[in-house]
Amino acid sequence: MSRKTLTYLAVLLLAAAAVAGCAQMKPTAREASLYQRLGGYDAVAAVVDDFMARMAADPQLKRFFEGADPAGLRRTRQLIVDFVCNATGGPCFYTGRSMKATHAGMGIAESDWKAAVGHLRATLAKFKVPAKEAGEVMALVGSLKKDIVESS
Ligand code: HEM
Secondary structure, eight states, X not given: OOHHHHHHHHHHHHHHHHHHHHHHHSOOOOOOXXXXXXXXXXXXHHHHHHHHHHHHHOTTTGGGTTTOOHHHHHHHHHHHHHHHXXXXXXXXXXXXXXXXXXXXXXXXXXXHHHHHHHHHHHHXXXXXXXXXXXXXXXXXXXXXXXXXXXXX
């Protein structure tokens, strides 16, 4: 290979590297948060309301919510909305307790969890949440299971 060809190849390689470098530096379009893709605050609140109503009406799960006064239920509902809003990337502060501390001593069993997951799935279907976003919500909630379920 002649010296000229080698120089040419070196320049070509440098140019290719520069182009690749620039391509990497280009700002990549950041995907909207799950909160945004779900439709924002009112959509999150509607999902939480529907999910809580299904849980409270379920013969298997209603024991967890009986005895709570309306103000207590409203407080819990607001805390869950704040939690989900925050956990999906929304502009909310969650001021409640950790999932472990909150649910400690309730004796939430594996079968209760299965029932709750079924209700959440039904809620997401009712609001026609697309498969991708529904999957992300289920994964998020699934990651909390170890802190919520106490017995099998
Ligand atoms: C089988 C499933 C579940 C049951 C039976 C259940 C039950 C309850 C009950 C009875 C309370 C009221 C506690 C109190 O007032 O002291 C509560 C609070 C709460 N739960 Fe759950 N829960 C379940 C799953 C979840 C999931 C999946 C989430 C998250 C998306 C969640 C988030 C919360 C939050 C944020 C609070 C309020 C925290 C606080 O009071 O500081 N729970 N839960």
